[in-house]
Amino acid sequence: MNRRTHTLEVWGDLACFTRPEMKVERFSYPVITPSAARGIFDAIYWEGIRETDGMRPYFHWQVERIEVLEMPRYIALRRNEVKDKVPADRTIKAWMDGRSEPEPLWADGGKDDTGTDQKGRTQRQTVALKNVRYRLTAKIVPKSKFADHEHSNKYDSIFERRAKQGKCFQQPYFGCSEFPAFFEYANPGDAQKTTASFDQHLGWMLYDVFDLRREVVKNDKPFISLFDATVVNGVLDVPPFESEKVRKPESGGV
Amino acid sequence: MLNQLVTYARKNLSGSEPGFTTRTVRWLVEISGDGQLINILPLGDDKKGAQTSKCPEMGNMNAGGRAHFLVETLQTVTLLCKPNEEPKKIAGSQEKQSFFKGMIRQAAVEASSLVPLTKFLDGEQLVTLRDRFSQEKAKPTDWLCWRIAGVDPLQESAVLDWWRFWRALDQEKGKTEEKPKRGKKTVESSATTNSKEMICFLSGEVLMPLPTQPKITGLSGVGGLSMGDVMAGFDKAAFCSFGLEQASNAAMGEKSAREFIDALNHLIKNHSRKLANTLVVHWFKDTVRVESDPLAFLFEPPEITEATAYNSAQQILESLRTGQRSGFDNNRYFAITISGASGRVMIRDWMEGSFEELITRIEQWFSDLEIVARDGNNLARDPKFMAVCGAFVRELKDLSAPTSAILWRVALTGQPIPQTFVAQALHRFRCDLIDDKQFNHARMGLIKAYFIRKGGDHNMSAYLNKEHPEPAYQCGRLLAMLADLQRTALGDVGAGVVQRYYVAASQTPGLTLGRLISNAKNHLNKLDGGLAYWYEGQIAEIMSQIEDRIPGTLDLEGQSLFALGYYQQIAARRAGKTKDNDKSTKGDIQ
Numbered sequence: 001m002n003r004r005t006h007t008l009e010v011w012g013d014l015a016c017f018t019r020p021e022m023k024v025e026r027f028s029y030p031v032i033t034p035s036a037a038r039g040i041f042d043a044i045y046w047e048g049i050r051e052t053d054g055m056r057p058y059f060h061w062q063v064e065r066i067e068v069l070e071m072p073r074y075i076a077l078r079r080n081e082v083k084d085k086v087p088a089d090r091t092i093k094a095w096m097d098g099r100s101e102p103e104p105l106w107a108d109g110g111k112d113d114t115g116t117d118q119k120g121r122t123q124r125q126t127v128a129l130k131n132v133r134y135r136l137t138a139k140i141v142p143k144s145k146f147a148d149h150e151h152s153n154k155y156d157s158i159f160e161r162r163a164k165q166g167k168c169f170q171q172p173y174f175g176c177s178e179f180p181a182f183f184e185y186a187n188p189g190d191a192q193k194t195t196a197s198f199d200q201h202l203g204w205m206l207y208d209v210f211d212l213r214r215e216v217v218k219n220d221k222p223f224i225s226l227f228d229a230t231v232v233n234g235v236l237d238v239p240p241f242e243s244e245k246v247r248k249p250e251s252g253g254v
Numbered sequence: 255m256l257n258q259l260v261t262y263a264r265k266n267l268s269g270s271e272p273g274f275t276t277r278t279v280r281w282l283v284e285i286s287g288d289g290q291l292i293n294i295l296p297l298g299d300d301k302k303g304a305q306t307s308k309c310p311e312m313g314n315m316n317a318g319g320r321a322h323f324l325v326e327t328l329q330t331v332t333l334l335c336k337p338n339e340e341p342k343k344i345a346g347s348q349e350k351q352s353f354f355k356g357m358i359r360q361a362a363v364e365a366s367s368l369v370p371l372t373k374f375l376d377g378e379q380l381v382t383l384r385d386r387f388s389q390e391k392a393k394p395t396d397w398l399c400w401r402i403a404g405v406d407p408l409q410e411s412a413v414l415d416w417w418r419f420w421r422a423l424d425q426e427k428g429k430t431e432e433k434p435k436r437g438k439k440t441v442e443s444s445a446t447t448n449s450k451e452m453i454c455f456l457s458g459e460v461l462m463p464l465p466t467q468p469k470i471t472g473l474s475g476v477g478g479l480s481m482g483d484v485m486a487g488f489d490k491a492a493f494c495s496f497g498l499e500q501a502s503n504a505a506m507g508e509k510s511a512r513e514f515i516d517a518l519n520h521l522i523k524n525h526s527r528k529l530a531n532t533l534v535v536h537w538f539k540d541t542v543r544v545e546s547d548p549l550a551f552l553f554e555p556p557e558i559t560e561a562t563a564y565n566s567a568q569q570i571l572e573s574l575r576t577g578q579r580s581g582f583d584n585n586r587y588f589a590i591t592i593s594g595a596s597g598r599v600m601i602r603d604w605m606e607g608s609f610e611e612l613i614t615r616i617e618q619w620f621s622d623l624e625i626v627a628r629d630g631n632n633l634a635r636d637p638k639f640m641a642v643c644g645a646f647v648r649e650l651k652d653l654s655a656p657t658s659a660i661l662w663r664v665a666l667t668g669q670p671i672p673q674t675f676v677a678q679a680l681h682r683f684r685c686d687l688i689d690d691k692q693f694n695h696a697r698m699g700l701i702k703a704y705f706i707r708k709g710g711d712h713n714m715s716a717y718l719n720k721e722h723p724e725p726a727y728q729c730g731r732l733l734a735m736l737a738d739l740q741r742t743a744l745g746d747v748g749a750g751v752v753q754r755y756y757v758a759a760s761q762t763p764g765l766t767l768g769r770l771i772s773n774a775k776n777h778l779n780k781l782d783g784g785l786a787y788w789y790e791g792q793i794a795e796i797m798s799q800i801e802d803r804i805p806g807t808l809d810l811e812g813q814s815l816f817a818l819g820y821y822q823q824i825a826a827r828r829a830g831k832t833k834d835n836d837k838s839t840k841g842d843i844q
Contacts, residue, residue, distance in 0.1 A: 021256060021455055021486045021504035024493045025600040074603065074663075076656055083490040118490060125600055200606060203257030204458050209496070222496035224505070226453050247458045249451040 003139040004156045005064060007186040008163060009193075010040055010136060014075070015174030015181075016128040020206060026126040028175065030072035030200060031231060034063045034238045035208040036175050037136045040183065043172040045159040054218025059142040059155055062212070066236040067135040071196045075130040082107055084119045132174060135186060135193070143215055160185065195234030204247070205229035211248075212241045223249065255604045256485070256514045258588050260456050262537055263517035267307075270516040272508040273421045275311040275468065277325060278303045280396035283383065287403035289373030294386055297399075305523065306399060308408050310417045313468060319349035323357050323417050324407060329394035330354055332384040336394060360420070365412035370402050452502065456510035463505035468515050470599050472522035476533050476655075478594020485515070485599045527553050529591070530643065530650075530658040532602055536589040538609065548616040549589070549666075553639055585609035589666060591659050602659050605666050612666065619665045622706045623699035624716045626822060630829030633716055634695035639665065645697035646678040648685075670707040671700065676814055683817050684760075688753055698821050701814050718826040720795070722819065725803040726812035729763040730819025732796045736770050738827060739789045743777035760816040764806035 017029040017036050041061040048057035084105055086092075095102040106113075109120040140155050162168070163185040172181040186192070204226040211223040225248045227239055239245040263270045280303035284292040298304035310323035321330050328334040330350045335343070355375045362368040374380075387396075400407055407413045452463050469482025486504040488494050494503055518535070526535045536549050544550060591603040620636050627634040642665075643658050644650050657675070664671055679697050686694065705714050713722050722728060737751040751770060759766040774793065778786045808816060 019255075019504075021506070022601055023503065024488060024490075024598055025595055027601045027604070076602065076659070081492060083492050085491045122490070125595070125602075127601065127603070201257075203255070204453070204455050222498065224452060226455065226458060228458065247453045247460070249453060249460055 003141070003152070005137050005139045006041075006156070006159060006163070007135060007137045007188070008040065008044075008183045009069070009133070009186050010172070010174075010181050010183045011069075011131075011133040012174050012179055012181045014128050014130055014179040015132040015176075016126055016179060017175040025124055026128075028074070028127060028129050029202065029205060030129070030198075031068050031202070031229075031236055032066055032132070032134055032136070032174065033206050034066070034227075035206060037063045037066060037134075037138065037238075038208065038212075040136065040172040040181055041138050041159075043170050044168045044183070045155075045162050046169075047155075048217070051216070054216040056145070056216050057143060058146045058151070059140045060212045060241075061138045062141045062240055063136060063138045063238045064240075065135075065137040066238060067137075068196045068198050068231065068234040068236070069133040069135060069193050070131055071198055072132075073130050074127050077126045077128060078123055079126060080121050081124050082120070083117075083122050128176075128179070129174075133193075135195075141212075145215075198231055198234045200231050202229040202231065207238075207246050208241070225249075255588075255590065255601075255606075257456055258606070259514040259517040259521075260510055261539075262521070263513035266541075267513075267516050267520055269307045270513045271308075272512045273311060273313075273418060274308045276305055276307045276516065276519060277309040277397050279306040279309070279325060279399045280304075281328070281387070281392065281398040282401055283398055284401045285370050285374050285403070287370055289370040289377065289379075291374065291379050291383060291386075294383070294390070296390070303397065306408075308414070309397075309399070310414075310421075311468070319346065319353055321350040321354035321357070323354075323361070323420075324413070325397055325399045326350075326354055327394065328384075328387055328392055328396050328398055331398060332380055332387060334384050334387050334392065334394045339394075357420070361413060361416045364416045365407075365410060367402060367405060367407055367410050368413060371400060371407070452505035454505055454507040454510055456506050456514060459507060461505075461507045463502045464508050464511050465500045465502065467501050467506070467511050470515055470518050470522070472519065472526070473533065473592065473594035473599065475528060476531050476593040478599070479597050483594045483597050483599045485518075487598050529640070529655075529662060530653040531655040532591050532593045532659055534589060534591050534662060536587060538588070539584070539586040542585070542609070548613050549587070587612045589662075591662060593655060602655065603663055605663065607667075615666055615668045618668055619703075622703035623696070625695055625699040625702055626717045626825045627695065628693045628821075628825055628828070630825035630827065634699065637696035637699065641696040642700055645694055645700050646675060646682065648682065664707075668707075670709070671704045673704075673810065676701060676704045677810055680810070680814055680817060684757060687756055690753075693821055693824075698818065701818055704814065705811075718822040720799070722799070722815075724812075724815050725800050725805055726763070726808050726815040727819035728796055728800045729759070729767060729804065729808075730816035730821075731823040732767060732793065732800070733759050733770070733816075734820045734823035734827070735789070735792050735796060736767075736774050738824075739774055739777045739781075739793075742785065742789070743780040756820075760808060760813045760820075762807050763816070764804050767804060 015028065015032070016026060017031070017033045018026045019029055038061045041063070046057065046059075046061070048055045050056075082105060086105065087103075091100070094100045106119040107121060111117045111120075114120050140152065140159065142152050142155065146152075146155075163183065166183075168183075171177075172183060173179055174181045205228075207225040207227045209222055209224050210220050211225075214220065225241070225246050227246045229236060279297055280301075282295040282297055284295065286292050296303075297306075306325070309325040312320055312322045329347050331354060333344070333347055333351060335347065355372075358368055358375060359372050362372045451460060453460055454463070467484050467486055469484060470478075471482040472478075473483055474480045484501075486501045486506065488498075488500055488503045521535045521537055522533060525537060526533045528534075538547075586606055586608055589603075589605045590601065593600050593602060623637060623642065625634050626632075639662070640650065643653050643661055646657060647653050660672065661675070663669060679700050682694070683697055683701075686692075702714050702716070713719055713724075718731075719727070733751070733756065740747070740751050755766055755770060759770070771793070774789075778789060781789065805812060
């Protein structure tokens with residue numbers, strides 16, 4: 001069944017789609033990744049049924065096309081960050097239940113104060129993008145339980161209505177939640193901006209960090225998939241997740 | 255971007271292989287067929303040694319008394335130590351030496367060419383060797399290699415195969431004996447399982463990612479460690495994801511990682527240039543000869559006997575357009591700006607584009623910077639890139655890494671020059687002017703380039719533009735002429751018009767210039783008739799350009815135009831003089 005596609009024009013002042021190999025001193029991909037684009041669609045509409053074994057989503061978003069409307073421009077930032085991260089849920093629950101003493105997350109201090117160099121504050125570089133603008137095209141891929149025509153039409157309509165009204169469950173962002181993304185639904189007949197004259201072979205690019213085909217979402221293990229990304233005349237064509245062009249751990253990669 | 259380094263390695267570095275690296279080896283020890291020391295020879299033209307590829311590398315496994323195979327340091331092989339070396343380190347070196355000897359003995363069983371070396375190492379000749387190195391004032395950290403009975407063992411396939419086999423066995427053993435790391439008990443087992451089935455970011459193949467990557471060397475001058483830095487290193491919890499450990503967070507296979515690291519090490523060693531506290535490394539998809547490398551023009555413009563950098567870029571571009579030069583049709587350039595940060599490699603910038611586009615940008619860069627020389631007779635020579643960077647600061651050591659990185663991008667991509675750079679350049683211009691220092695050509699060119707790249711019609715030309723429509727520019731000219739008049743009338747008066755009034759005139763010309771013009775009448779009275787008439791005519795001509803539009807105040811851009819008008823007017827006045835007599839005309843006009 002041919003699905004409807006939806007197009008969003010998204011823009012923002014800053015963006016950072018961090019390359020995994022450079023995520024300590026962060027360096028952004030020059031264009032938005034499919035997973036970050038999916039996150040924007042998810043923020044507007046993504047829904048499912050809460051069950052005992054986890055969340056059973058109605059569908060997942062398949063990004064099909066990314067159009068770069070502004071030439072990528074980099075900006076270097078330095079930020080103070082914490083070295084540690086929030087502990088696991090069970091640790092926090094133990095604190096809440098009083099079974100163990102809460103331990104603060106050190107926002108400052110060096111080895112002398114914390115007794116280790118794994119906690120406290122550190123300064124890191126971010127090479128982000130500035131003044132980004134993309135046109136993202138994606139479609140809803142229903143899960144097997146909800147794949148009938150009626151359901152599918154409903155999801156498409158809900159998304160279109162929400163996007164046109166500017167509604168979202170959370171503020172969409174460009175890679176980091178500090179960099180908000182703004183969006184506008186693009187109707188098929190609307191006059192469109194031309195894409196930037198940008199051509200680059202990006203090599204193996206991060207496609208997603210989860211298995212999009214999963215029927216139930218709960219404590220997912222990482223499932224890092226890649227695809228060979230080439231931007232031609234400002235357009236990055238994204239293959240479907242099921243495609244052999246998307247290298248997945250299970251497929252042997254070749 | 256790392257994929258481009260892998261491509262470079264596959265094309266240019268055929269010897270890139272896990273377990274081997276390129277080292278800078280300082281000494282060659284010659285051994286006879288019966289295990290006797292023949293001689294020691296220093297390697298390389300300088301005191302650093304020679305680049306030697308295919309040196310066996312233990313990688314991160316050489317901790318705990320392990321040594322590299324065959325190519326090692328003098329301290330490990332001969333126990334040559336610093337005079338005040340700590341006993342603990344000497345003991346460590348002895349342990350490493352013992353390991354080193356053991357490996358050679360094992361290898362000699364398979365590769366008979368190493369038998370003389372085992373005899374040499376087991377005898378008393380190591381003491382002689384150490385004494386020889388002491389006499390030569392060798393450093394304990396210098397690396398040495400061997401020539402046994404006239405043969406380099408690193409060229410022997412039996413020797414290399416033994417090392418490959420031994421390494422593979424050792425790695426397998428390491429995996430089976432691996433113990434869980436302290437403090438990592440909470441890591442889910444799922445993460446460990448998954449890390450074995452990850453896709454390499456460089457090759458796209460499913461494989462076991464490297465837990466730690468080999469080091470990138472050569473960044474010690476730009477914030478890196480002397481022992482090397484890693485590209486993908488994740489030692490803090492905040493930078494790890496999904497319970498993945500260390501370099502599994504950016505899965506890369508051993509072979510591909512080795513390739514990109516070898517490529518980067520090679521480029522850093524042979525094709526890098528330091529810019530402030532960063533290194534700029536560039537290369538091309540298809541090899542480009544040195545004389546056609548447009549980026550070399552930025553750093554080392556040809557001497558005046560040859561064509562200027564601008565002309566060279568123009569010639570290359572023209573020959574590409576006319577088809578005289580070929581082979582660059584699909585060529586691309588890649589430029590990476592890097593530095594070190596606490597043991598990690600920090601990527602500061604990445605640029606790539608077509609070769610022709612690069613040449614166009616370089617041509618544009620030099621064209622925009624073109625400015626009349628301070629003697630007024632010709633154009634100033636095309637400035638080196640670092641000279642332009644130096645236009646912002648008193649000394650080059652004050653130049654910040656981000657400033658040079660941004661300017662590098664501006665040069666290569668044709669972007670506008672940031673206004674803050676012009677503000678800095680203008681500040682240095684004023685300081686130098688008041689201190690009676692020479693005009694800096696690169697600085698004046700940069701101010702001119704700012705207006706060109708900003709867009710719009712700013713009537714920028716390399717020489718004096720008498721018809722320039724901006725009153726700010728004409729005000730600068732007027733001040734230069736008034737100062738010239740004062741000097742002609744009074745000679746050296748110490749702090750003249752420029753030293754006393756330049757800053758005020760460039761910021762509030764409406765308040766200052768009127769007073770200076772009325773004072774100029776006194777100077778005119780001191781001159782002979784003809785000269786006085788000539789100056790009157792010149793001042794009147796400038797005033798007619800300004801009309802009645804003398805600005806009350808000038809903003810940054812106005813002040814920049816003022817400086818440019820001032821400089822070009824002085825250069826025009828000097829034109830035709832036989833020599834650039836800086837003593838009599840420094841600053842302006844004393």
